[in-house]
């Protein structure tokens with residue numbers, strides 16, 4: 091049996107509640123929430139909750155039950171509509187804070203938590219009222235033909251937003267939910283452990299995202315071959331290089347983005363050290379360019395190795 095209009099809308103509610111819970115968990119965890127997760131959540135709230143789910147109700151369910159005698163003013167329908175408006179007042183604030191956070195402004199985190207909390211509280215209580223009050227009321231006034239018309243309307247709103255709209259956004263929700271648990275980095279390793287692993291590598295890493303902004307570097311608290319400060323995070327990589335090498339940086343990034351090159355390698359000698367620098371394009375499992383990884387190490391010790399060592403040396 092195909093799903094009823096209220097099953098479809100309540101599934102949206104349930105999926106969204108899981109997303110809210112994952113984001114809330116990410117925002118209250120011991121480490122800063124992942125930028126990618128916050129951006130996915132922003133997309134889900136804007137493109138699915140507001141532009142799809144709310145539209146399905148506003149374009150198909152609400153007008154129909156109004157025609158069947160549920161007043162638009164002064165009752166549950168009015169409350170639902172005014173809560174949609176409230177969510178549309180909060181949403182741009184939330185999205186702007188997520189944008190600022192994504193651009194490296196960690197100082198907005200407290201305000202982000204607060205606005206997200208308001209948004210989440212509003213949505214949860216709204217969903218509850220729809221599930222338990224408005225939808226049962228709607229069912230009582232609707233004929234079977236009305237119910238079919240709402241199902242068709244829901245399908246039309248989704249189709250207007252592209253193929254497989256619901257499946258695509260449910261998959262996005264699933265990604266947020268799995269990522270928000272703090273256990274999806276690799277094989278279930280927690281992010282603190284993963285960060286420690288990266289800081290233990292005998293190479294220094296820096297990562298520039300697909301828009302050429304510096305996002306990450308390892309060994310923040312160690313002595314680095316090329317010292318970096320947290321201030322560079324969020325900056326365009328072109329602004330963190332001496333002017334004479336910017337054309338080289340741009341060439342490497344352009345080659346990586348175009349898929350023309352899979353590594354760029356340099357080595358320099360510096361006061362007895364042999365500094366080996368490599369750049370790699372970072373790609374998603376689907377092959378999309380995610381950014382560029384810089385790997386730097388002093389390879390003097392490795393270059394000087396001779397013969398073999400098969401036994402443990404003195405500790």
Ligand SMILES: [Fe+2]
Nearest residue numbers: 144147170220
């Ligand atoms: Fe609603």
Ligand SMILES: [Fe+2]
Nearest residue numbers: 099147217220
């Ligand atoms: Fe709803």
